[in-house]
Amino acid sequence: MLQKFDKRNKNLKIYVNGAVVDRHEAKVSVFDSVVQGGDAVWEGLRLYKEGIFCLERHLRRLQDSAHAMAFKDIPTNDEIKAKIVETLNANNMEEDVHIRLTLTRGEKITSGMDPRLNSMGLNLIIVPEYKPPVYDNEKGITLFTSTIRRNSPMHVDSKIHHNNLINNILAKIQANVAGKDAALMLDAYGYASELNGTNLFMVRDGKLYTPHADACLHGITRGLIIELAAETGIACIEKNISLTELYAADGVFCTGTMGELTPIVEIDGRKIARETDIFDRLITAFDGKKEIYCTPIL
Numbered sequence: 001m002l003q004k005f006d007k008r009n010k011n012l013k014i015y016v017n018g019a020v021v022d023r024h025e026a027k028v029s030v031f032d033s034v035v036q037g038g039d040a041v042w043e044g045l046r047l048y049k050e051g052i053f054c055l056e057r058h059l060r061r062l063q064d065s066a067h068a069m070a071f072k073d074i075p076t077n078d079e080i081k082a083k084i085v086e087t088l089n090a091n092n093m094e095e096d097v098h099i100r101l102t103l104t105r106g107e108k109i110t111s112g113m114d115p116r117l118n119s120m121g122l123n124l125i126i127v128p129e130y131k132p133p134v135y136d137n138e139k140g141i142t143l144f145t146s147t148i149r150r151n152s153p154m155h156v157d158s159k160i161h162h163n164n165l166i167n168n169i170l171a172k173i174q175a176n177v178a179g180k181d182a183a184l185m186l187d188a189y190g191y192a193s194e195l196n197g198t199n200l201f202m203v204r205d206g207k208l209y210t211p212h213a214d215a216c217l218h219g220i221t222r223g224l225i226i227e228l229a230a231e232t233g234i235a236c237i238e239k240n241i242s243l244t245e246l247y248a249a250d251g252v253f254c255t256g257t258m259g260e261l262t263p264i265v266e267i268d269g270r271k272i273a274r275e276t277d278i279f280d281r282l283i284t285a286f287d288g289k290k291e292i293y294c295t296p297i298l
């Protein structure tokens with residue numbers, strides 16, 4: 001599904017280089033680390049009318065990623081929150097918004113890879129856009145299994161939510177060429193890891209399964225679904241899942257801040273069964289938690 005330009009985003013205000021500016025003035029230097037080497041970490045947040053969903057969890061993952069990248073003088077969660085609120089208020093935004101939060105290593109004194117060339121501090125970028133969940137969650141989506149493997153800790157640890165997204169972009173290109181909505185990515189052993197931008201779940205014989213978070217992002221929505229399954233009395237097991245198991249599942253769905261919970265209706269030309277009992281219970285539990293998990297924007 002190709003996203004389209006949303007006219008509500010024509011006059012956005014963006015936070016970058018320490019100030020809120022108009023969309024067309026929101027730029028980073030060609031010497032910024034994100035341009036030089038994708039040297040940045042990021043989070044995707046969603047603003048519902050109740051507030052920002054799972055804000056604390058997203059900020060914790062951002063802090064962990066920035067720490068793993070040995071960023072210096074990382075802004076505190078309170079400082080980041082204050083800038084998010086300032087940016088949302090500048091846009092008069094209250095709901096139906098996706099926020100792309102990026103923290104780059106900042107500007108370099110000259111081009112190069114070495115983080116010691118960074119002497120100007122980190123650059124926080126806040127891009128809030130009107131963006132409803134990106135998939136048609138009634139219709140579901142189709143998948144193509146990519147030949148591009150998802151990183152394990154052997155290479156770039158997928159526990160770092162960094163801006164080097166080439167791995168996933170190459171997989172998405174393959175899905176596009178195949179005419180499917182998203183790419184299914186395998187780990188180094190050939191087990192399913194995740195989609196190019198969302199996590200994966202499978203239902204079989206009344207139980208929920210999801211791949212170990214070894215070669216996939218430890219998604220916030222994924223974590224919440226595992227918790228909600230426990231609260232709702234649904235057994236959820238983390239295990240290696242092969243393609244054959246996915247093809248024969250009673251239901252498969254993906255999770256993420258961008259699309260929430262999305263049924264998968266086809267994988268590699270195989271029709272996937274549409275289990276509804278567990279899926280609907282999880283959706284109800286997820287919707288019921290929105291208020292509790294949202295941090296209001298005041």
Ligand SMILES: Cc1ncc(COP(=O)(O)O)c(C=O)c1O
Nearest residue numbers: 197198199217219220221256257
């Ligand atoms: C590769 C990948 N997998 C999964 C997700 C979903 O994670 P979350 O539920 O935290 O949005 C994302 C979101 O950024 C992602 O980039």
